[in-house]
Amino acid sequence: MDSAVKPASGRRGVAAFFDLDKTVIARSSALAFTRPFYSGGLINRRSVIKSAYAQLLFTLTGADEDQVEKLRAHVTDMCRGWPVDQINAIVDETLHDIVEPLVFAEATELIANHQARGHDVVLISASGMEMVAPIGEMLGVDAVRASKMAVVDGRYSGELEFYCYGEAKAQAMREVADEAGYDLAECYAYSDSITDLPMLAAVGHPAAVNPDRGLRKAATANGWPILAWDRPVGLSDRLTPSPRTLAVSAAAGAGVAAIGAVFYYGWLRKRLPAHNRL
Template structure:
C-alpha cells in the first residue's frame, strides 16, 4: 500500500515528540533499510515486530493518537502508491467493499484506512495498562492470524471468500492469499514471487509512490451484501480486502 513499513513511517514525529532518542531513530532507520532490501520474510517481520513493541513500551496511548492524527497526511500521503489508489478506485467503482488489514498497530492503520476511505480495518493491537503500552501484543494480525481475521470478517458480513480478491507483497501473507478465490502478488518478495508463479497467480508491480492529491475520491456506494478481498503493498504484511459485490451474493 505504501512505499515503506507503516510501523516505522512515524519514527520522525515520534522523535520530535520526545518518545524516542536519536539512537532509537537510527535503529528504526536501519530496520527500515533491512526491511526494504530483504523484503517482508518471516525473519525480518519478527525482528521488526520485536523492535517496534520494545520501542513502544511505556508510551502514552493518547500522545500516540495525537501524533498520528496530526502528521498522517504529511507522513503517509506521499508514500501511497498511485497504482494502489487506482486499484482502490477501480474496486469501489464496481461497488466493492474495501478492507485494510495489516500487522501494524491499529493506532496507525485505522487512520490510514480512514484517509483512504476503506470500509473496515483489521490490525494488530497492543496491550494497554494505565493508559500506556505494555510492550505486549493482545492480537498480532500476522500470518495465519491474518487469514483467520478475514474468515471472521467474511462470516460477519456474509462475504463469499471464493469470490474475493487478495493482494500482498509478502510470503508471510500466503495463508491469507490462499484463503480467497482471486489472490494477487504485488511487488512480491522472492519467496512469494516463486509461489505465485508456481500457482499461476497474477503478479503486479507498483512503483509510483506519489501524493494522493485528488486521485482517491470516494465512490457512491450501494452496498447491501458483499464479499471481501485483500491487498497489501510494502507494509508489514498489509493487505486490502475488496468485496466482490452484487452478482452472486445479491440473491442471498
Template sequence: MVGAYARLVENHSVPHSTPRTAAFFDLDKTVIAKSSTLTFSKSFYRGGLINRRAVLRTAYAQFVFLVGGADHDQMERMRAYLSSLCRGWDVAQVREIVAETLHDRIDPIIYDEAASLIEEHRAAGRDVVIVSTSGAEVVEPIGELLGADRVVATKMVVGDDGRFTGEVAYYAYGPTKAEAVRDLAASEGYDLDRSFAYSDSATDVPMLEAVGNPCAVNPDRALRREAAARGWPVLSFTRPVRLKQRLPSLSMPARPLVVTAVAAVGTAAVTAGLVWYANRRRGPIDA
C-alpha cells in the same frame, strides 16, 4: 499491467442480488511504498518517544525492509522483544503524533496503482479492507485516508492509565490474517471465492489462499516463486502519488471506517522492534 488486472476486477463485478465480496489489502509495500510504522520515526522522535540514535537505526531498518523484508523467525523475535520495550508508552500521544503528521508522512508514498485498484473495487461494489501487521494507531488513520471500509490491524493491551502494558494479546501476522479474513467473511457475508487479496510478502500466503482472486504485489522472492507456481497474477506498483493530486475523493471516505481488530502489537511497539532488528543486522543483507 494494472489495467489488465483492472479488467479482471470489472469482470468480477458483483450484482446486488449475489453475496457480498471484498478486496483485502496488505499495507506496507502493497498500498504504500514504505513501512507505515517506520515512516513515522522522525515524528516519534520529535514527540520524545525515541531518541536520535533510534531515528538513524529506523532509517537503516527501512532500507532492510525495502530490500528484503523480515522473515518469519525475525518477526517472531521482534515481537518477543517489543512486548517489553514499549511498556509505559502513552497511547494518546502516539495517536496525536500520527494524526498531526499523517498527510505529510503517508500521503506522498501511496501507490497510484493501489489507489486506482481501491477505487475500482469500490466502484464494483466490494468492501475494501486493510489487513496489516502494523499497529492500529497508524493503520486506522491510513484506512480512513484511503476510504477503506474496514481495518484489521495489530494492537497491544492498554492499561487503565492509557499506556501500553507490554502484553501481547493478538498479532495480525501470517495465518492470523487469514483467520481475520475468514471471520469477517462469516460476520459480513463475504463470498471469499469471489473476493480479492493483495500482498507483497510470502508471510501472507495464508491470506492470499483464503480468497478466489489472490494477487502478488511487488512480491519478495519467496512470494514471487509461490505466485509463479500457483499461477497468481503479479503486479508491479512503482508510482507513489499524493491522493489529493490524483483522486481527491479517496481522501474523503464515503462510508465510516469500521475497525476490526482484537488486541495486538501497537505502532510504537512495531517501531521499536524494527529498530532492534536493524541493530542486530549489521552483516550483509539477504534479499
C-alpha cells in the same frame, strides 16, 4: 472504523483485502512515525537510528518471517510505556505529512476500481491499529484489521493482544467474512510477502504485488497474477473525477511515507558522536 461492514444486498458480498506495507504503501508503516515520535520526546536518537536501519533492511530484504519478527520485537519494545493518548495525538497531527508521498498510485486506482464494482475494501496489516485505522480512513476503505497492543493504565505494556500476521491474518479475514457475509471464494487479496501466503490462499482471487522471491515463486506455481507497482504519487498530483473516487484519492495516498531510511540514517550518523553510532 468498523472492523467489518454488511453488504448492501441480501446476497453474499465480495471484498478485496489489501495488505498495507509494500503493497498499498512503499515502506513499513510500523516505522513511519519515528521522526514525530522523536520530536515528541518518546524516543532518543539511538532509537531513531535503529528504526531507520530497520526500515532500510525491510526495504532491501523484504518481509520474510525472520525480518518481520525482528521488526515486531523492535517496535513493541520501543513502544513500552508510551501514553496511548499522546500516540493518537501525534498520529492525528502528522498523518498527512507522513503518509502522502509514497502511496502507490496503482493501489488507490485498484481500490477505487473495486469500490466502483460494488466490492468492499478491507485493509489488513500486522502494523498497529493506531496507525492502520487512520490510514484506512484516508483511503476510504470499508474496514480495517490490524495488530493491537495491550494497554495498562493508559500506556502500552509492550505486549500484543492480537498479532495480525501469518495464519492469524487469514483467520481475521475469515472472521470479517463471517461478520459481513463475504464469500471468500469470490473475494480478492493483494500482498507482497511470502508471509502472507495464508492470506492469499484464503480467497478465490489472490494476486502478488511487487512480490518477494518466495511469493513470486508461489504465485508462479499457482498461476496467480503478479502486479508491478512503482508509482508512489502525492495527493496534489492526483485527480478525483467522482465523489466515490474522491474518498479514495483524496487520501492522496492513504499509504505511509515512511522515513527515507538510507538518507536519514546517513544524516544522523554524521551528527552523533562516534561512541553513539551503530
